[in-house]
Amino acid sequence: MYDKGKIIIGVIIFLALLLSPFLYQLGKPVTAPTLVLGTKEKQCVESLAFMKSSHMVLLDTWRDEVVREGKSLYVNSAGKPYNMSLQNTCMKCHTTKTQFCDRCHDYLDVAPNCWDCHIAPKEKEQQVARSVK
Numbered sequence: 001m002y003d004k005g006k007i008i009i010g011v012i013i014f015l016a017l018l019l020s021p022f023l024y025q026l027g028k029p030v031t032a033p034t035l036v037l038g039t040k041e042k043q044c045v046e047s048l049a050f051m052k053s054s055h056m057v058l059l060d061t062w063r064d065e066v067v068r069e070g071k072s073l074y075v076n077s078a079g080k081p082y083n084m085s086l087q088n089t090c091m092k093c094h095t096t097k098t099q100f101c102d103r104c105h106d107y108l109d110v111a112p113n114c115w116d117c118h119i120a121p122k123e124k125e126q127q128v129a130r131s132v133k
């Protein structure tokens, strides 16, 4: 006959081991990721607060205006013009997708599908090396 008591204890130990990495994480403060802007420019297309909260909305508007309305120029709130392009505008400044877009998105568990079609910038080795230390 099976020894039910031992089996149950075994199952409990197994589950505890399985869950331990998660339980271990529970008490730890989650540190926000370090972002590499990838540019020496000081200003984004719009204010920092606006970009933080609404870059996805801005990108959506850009896509619709380019694809549906055939427009190409966006004039920001300060009157500065930008070509409405993910690759040729956003990624010309934010040259490291992995250490900027991805780092924040992974942290927040967001996974935009844009890169299925749009080409991410080629990242330089040095840039990666520099930010690791």
Ligand code: HEC
Residues within 6 Å of the ligand: 035, 037, 039, 040, 041, 042, 043, 044, 045, 047, 048, 051, 052, 055, 058, 059, 086, 089, 090, 091, 092, 093, 094
């Ligand atoms: C001319 C260069 C430039 C372009 C073009 C640009 N950015 Fe930025 N971006 C910056 C800079 C510089 C900052 C930091 C601004 C600050 O600290 O005030 C920034 C900040 C951001 C932030 C906030 C980061 C944080 O710390 O929270 C997001 C998100 C962002 N940009 C996304 C985009 C997207 C999406 C596009 C295209 C629609 C874009 N950027 C185009 C230079 C640029």
Ligand code: HEC
Residues within 6 Å of the ligand: 035, 052, 055, 056, 059, 090, 091, 094, 100, 101, 102, 104, 105, 108, 110, 111, 112, 113, 114
């Ligand atoms: C400071 C953090 C941060 C940075 C940096 C950042 N994002 Fe985001 N991104 C977010 C958040 C938060 C959301 C919204 C998630 C939601 O609404 O569920 C988001 C959503 C998006 C979405 C919409 C995704 C969807 O499925 O609806 C797109 C597109 C996007 N980001 C593009 C970019 C691009 C391109 C860059 C780099 C140039 C970038 N983001 C950098 C925080 C960031």
Ligand code: HEC
Residues within 6 Å of the ligand: 059, 060, 062, 063, 066, 067, 084, 085, 086, 087, 088, 112, 113, 114, 115, 116, 117, 118
């Ligand atoms: C199924 C493929 C596909 C996916 C996925 C996709 N796009 Fe696009 N996107 C296109 C094509 C094709 C165009 C038109 C290119 C042109 O007219 O030059 C375009 C154009 C755009 C444009 C304007 C032109 C440019 O150079 O950027 C923006 C902005 C844009 N997409 C943003 C996004 C964002 C943000 C996402 C992710 C939320 C996304 N796209 C996902 C295929 C895609």
